[in-house]
Amino acid sequence: MDKRFLLVFSLFCCIEAVTLLKCITCHLRMKSDRCRRGYGVCLAQRDESCMLLRIYKDYALQLSYMVCQRFCRNLTFTFSNRTYIHHCCEADYCNKR
Template sequence: MNKHFLLVFFLLSCIEVQTLLKCITCHLRIKSDRCRRGFGICVAQKSEACMTLKIYADQSFQLSYMVCQKFCRDLTFDFNNRTYVHECCNYDYCNYKF
């Protein structure tokens, strides 16, 4: 009986591992270039989503920042002649779209 329990536990553990949300990390991506700092992958924890912050000046893309973000929510705001677009998503690598 213990062997059956361990087998079921192992299978459920594998399923949980496969369903973890993976996001791209990049702490500095500039206009028409690759990631300059912090490129990698993060695994979202409970209450986290993939997040991208894009910054525009005069409607022209300037830079972005990508991470796993806790309590993420979509929003857009203007400050100091720049537009900040904060986007959240919930499927693997979804924050790596340009």
């Protein structure tokens, strides 16, 4: 292969790796407490953004869940006396609330 092509391809891969979106992960956070399970950072892949799911019961936060989510969309709905709020964002660590 052409050496220039390999050089350009290598640079592109490095730039792509540097610009990946970083999101907080927490698979179980209770009310205003610390993260109890799955705390860390994920790197959003193609078609992924940072997602924060908050679940409320009678206007009181019950738990939250944070991950990299594919095809994420903002959404609010109520089911069984609980309100579920999905919040999607595309800035580093934007799902930490």
